[in-house]
Amino acid sequence: MKKLELDVRSFLYPMPTTLVGANIDGKPNYLVIAFCGIVNAHPPIISVSINQSHYTNIGIIENKTFSVNIPSADMAIKTDYCGLVSGGEVDKSAVFTNFYGKLGTAPMIQECPLNLECRLIQTLEFDVDTAYIGEVVSVYTEERYFTDGRLDIKKIDPIVFATHERAYYRIGDYIGQAWNIGAAFEGKDVIKKKR
Amino acid sequence: MKKLELDVRSFLYPMPTTLVGANIDGKPNYLVIAFCGIVNAHPPIISVSINQSHYTNIGIIENKTFSVNIPSADMAIKTDYCGLVSGGEVDKSAVFTNFYGKLGTAPMIQECPLNLECRLIQTLEFDVDTAYIGEVVSVYTEERYFTDGRLDIKKIDPIVFATHERAYYRIGDYIGQAWNIGAAFEGKDVIKKKR
Numbered sequence: 001m002k003k004l005e006l007d008v009r010s011f012l013y014p015m016p017t018t019l020v021g022a023n024i025d026g027k028p029n030y031l032v033i034a035f036c037g038i039v040n041a042h043p044p045i046i047s048v049s050i051n052q053s054h055y056t057n058i059g060i061i062e063n064k065t066f067s068v069n070i071p072s073a074d075m076a077i078k079t080d081y082c083g084l085v086s087g088g089e090v091d092k093s094a095v096f097t098n099f100y101g102k103l104g105t106a107p108m109i110q111e112c113p114l115n116l117e118c119r120l121i122q123t124l125e126f127d128v129d130t131a132y133i134g135e136v137v138s139v140y141t142e143e144r145y146f147t148d149g150r151l152d153i154k155k156i157d158p159i160v161f162a163t164h165e166r167a168y169y170r171i172g173d174y175i176g177q178a179w180n181i182g183a184a185f186e187g188k189d190v191i192k193k194k195r
Numbered sequence: 196m197k198k199l200e201l202d203v204r205s206f207l208y209p210m211p212t213t214l215v216g217a218n219i220d221g222k223p224n225y226l227v228i229a230f231c232g233i234v235n236a237h238p239p240i241i242s243v244s245i246n247q248s249h250y251t252n253i254g255i256i257e258n259k260t261f262s263v264n265i266p267s268a269d270m271a272i273k274t275d276y277c278g279l280v281s282g283g284e285v286d287k288s289a290v291f292t293n294f295y296g297k298l299g300t301a302p303m304i305q306e307c308p309l310n311l312e313c314r315l316i317q318t319l320e321f322d323v324d325t326a327y328i329g330e331v332v333s334v335y336t337e338e339r340y341f342t343d344g345r346l347d348i349k350k351i352d353p354i355v356f357a358t359h360e361r362a363y364y365r366i367g368d369y370i371g372q373a374w375n376i377g378a379a380f381e382g383k384d385v386i387k388k389k390r
Contacts, residue, residue: 003294003305006334010233011309011346012241013265013353014211014366032373037232038205039244040321046207047242047326049234070208076370080377091386099198110198114206122319124328126235131242133319139201151206151359158208160355160366164346166374171209171355172367175271178227179361182275191286 010035010163017159017168019082020048021067021107022059027091028098028107031056032083034161035129036068044136046118049129055087060120060132065106068134070114072157073170079159080168101138108140113156115140205230205358212354212363214277215243216262216302217254222286223293223302226251227278229356230324231263239331241313244324250282255315255327260301263329265309267352268365274354275363296333303335308351310335 015034022029035049046068050056060066071079078095085092097110101117108115118134145155153171160169175181210229217224230244241263245251255261266274273290280287292305296312303310313329340350348366355364370376 002337003310003335004337006336008239008331008334010236010239010241010331011311011334011336012211012213012231012233012263013309013346013348013351014209014355015233016207016209018207035233035236036207037234037242037244038207038210038230039242039319039326040324041205041230041246042323044203044205045321046205047232047234049232051236068207073370077376077380080371080373080375081380081382082377083374084377085385089388090382091388094385095380095382114208115198116206124234124317126240128237129235131234136203136205139203139206140198141201141206142197142199151208151357153208153355153357153360153362153364156208159370160209160348161373162346162348162366165348167348167372168370168376169348170367170370171357172365175268175354175363175365176275177362178275178356179278180275181272181363182277182279185272185276185290187276187285187290190280190289193284193286 015161015163017079017161019069019071019079019109020056021069022056023063023105023107024059024087028093029056029059029087030082030092032079045133046136047131047133049131051129057130063105064120065103066118066132066134067106067108068116069109069112070158071112073159075111076159076168113141113145210356210358212274212356214264214266214274214304215251216264217251218258218300218302219254219282223288224251224254224282225277225287227274240328241331242326242328244326246324252325258300259315260298261313261327261329262301262303263311264304264307265353266307268354270306271354271363308336308340
């Protein structure tokens, strides 16, 4: 099949749907963000990119803290609502049940299966978005999201963001274990390097 | 339900499963990476974090180019294979059909539904991973991945990485449109701010 060159855009698949929390004037505010990724494993450090026009920037800069909350599919309407209205116009502090962790100023959402409490360590300004690089200082969840001692993605039921369609999807079928199923590839054409 | 505090780890859900391509000694090499996210919308800029022990680092630093390839679920075995063996020990250049774009040194995978060709613009060194910040200069795909003029995530069929389970999943059911379904939230408790 012939390759087709597209307009360059942010075509990463899949992307997460997160709710980034920040306190502004002492009140919790949440914004839907898909531009989010882990940048370091130990300690865990996460990057969250936010368009410079958003109200949320004020709170992150002011407190040097923020949260990344993972909503489940049954929270999709409220989640999307947090991307439709600005905290500058609407007080979103009562959309969810809020709680705080050890940093004291990063509001988190009780209803979300997973909450990452982050301390800002670096800021990168790009053309339209600012990347907030935060160390994850605490992670909160509940017992009911585990199966056999591990967080179970089907129980968390996170929301996938499909960027070009501007749509939300759920997680589907299990494929297999990482660092495992690849052993089945015989790699006939793969050459062991001589040392 | 009571919240439980976990060991801090990189608990972002969902994460993408990508194949990061780099030329080393003029030969294509691919590594599976989940630590990947968009950091700026226009121009599209992507961050890819790679453990400092990996062979791939050599090629990105040498050429100042790399690619992010999105494999589909039917490529899961070969994809996982690229995380099981190091390019320092095994020549992975024949695992997939390679092609090059305008940068000339960022190898891409013909079989992947989507290929992002990237020019390195910044490098951030963290404790164990290095974040390579790249501008996406070209995006390649095929006609068959579109529905009604938009890339269709179900046709791309990307692989979700479930970090705590160390497992791969497919995309599931459609939930709804972003910047749309949230309008159904009545927000009884939400207060319009006085101006």
